[in-house]
Amino acid sequence: MKISVITAFPELMRSYIASSILGRAVSSGKLDVRVVDIRDYSEGAYRQIDDYCYGAGGMMLMAEPLAKALEAVSEGAKPYVVYPSPQGTHLYQELVEDLSRREHLVIVCGHYEGIDERFTQRYVDAEISLGDFVLTGGEMPAMAIIDAVARLIPGVVGKASSVAEDSFYSGMLDTPHYTRPAEWRGEKVPDVLTGGDAKDIDRWRRRRSVERTLERRPDIAARAGIIPWLSGGAYVAEVHYPVLGRGGEKVSTAITGMDLHDIARACRAYGIKKYLLITPMAQQRDMAKRIAQHWTSGWGAEYNPDRKEAFSTLKIFASLGRAIAWVREREKKEPFKIATTAKRAAGAEHWLTLKRRILKNDESPLFLFGTGWGLHEEAMGIADAVMTPITGGRDGWNHLSVRSAVSITLDRFFGWR
Secondary structure (H helix, E strand, C coil), X not given: CEEEEEECCHHHHHHHHCCHHHHHHHXXXXXXXXXXXXXXXCECCCCECEEECCCCCCEEECHHHHHHHHHHHHCCCCCEEEEEEEEEEECCHHHHHHHHCCCEEEEECCECCEXXXXXXXXXXXXXXXXXXXCCCECHHHHHHHHHHXXXXXXXCCCCHHHHHCXXXXXXXXXXXXXXXXXXXXXXXXXXXXXCCCHHHHHHHHHHHHHHHHXXXXXXXXXXXXXXXXXXXXXXXXXXXCCEECCCCCEECCCCCHHHHHHHHHHHHHCCCCEEEEECCCHHHHHHHHHHHHHHHCCHHHHHCHHHHHHHCCEEEECCHHHHHHHHHHHHCCCCEEEECCCCCCCCCECHHHHHHHHHHHCCCEEEEEECCCCECHHHHHHCCEEECCCCCCCCCCCCCCHHHXXXXXXXXXXXXX
């Protein structure tokens, strides 16, 4: 990757880039960083690069020297230009990842009151801020951007796993870390870390990451896929009985091949342990088994291995009670049963509240999706919680297919990045 920095303080940037991990990355050719002095593109005996703002205000960088410097580093191709600015978007991990995929990134460092707005409008692709505070120049934010981007370039950090375990990259804050001595000023390293059991250590670290995130930054749990942070599995139940008919009566609904295919694929994509299909009708169960067998054995499995994987998540039950009992036996604890609905329900909780609850208590969630006109009160009564309806437009219209509702729900809870 190529990064160019346009600055009025080139030695400051060069000193930073030449040090530590960044310096090794540049020396080894994994990262190409060029520092450009704005004064090299100024005019006049005094090499002027700044002037007073029109109206009221202090000094700011002029547009012409910046434009000439940018044209020089661009070398005929359009780079992606970033301007560190307090008016910009806050820097976050996903934005860093987007920047790391650019072939040529140019960072323009402002100073004083910033840079001429005409240059910003014509050339700048993104304004980025480190936070709601003001610095004297853009060099420190440029250093932060380069450092964050460099970590994502293969080979810059020694172990790729170190990057994947960082705070924010995996969706949670990092776990606590300790080094020698094992006891320091009366404080001991947790016994689990000195015990040598890799599985116990991994479990301990996952739980500490979850606890730290929920305590310090509960907001970031919204965009975290939580499957890796749970000790057990997650399950989806497509319920065909007991559900509501058009008139509110308790009925059993028919299975559709389209739902089977799409829900199975969604479950496989989001890491769901099992997709539980529930119907008391033997003919319906037999039909679902035949569809699944077509894709999990013989010609269908050879023709489409991905579909085979998807249908391997399917398990069929005659009743909701049997399905719950099977999950309970498998997980060795009671599953956390979440009923879904398209209607308002007393005591319903927002999906983010439920997501944090699953994380905090290390639950094994079982999502209940009703067919027909929704889950019957008999099924709703079994649930430990009810999730508020999925909503989109302002008029409150909500008549999604069950496969759409499953996909949206799974992405909210288990979608990663």
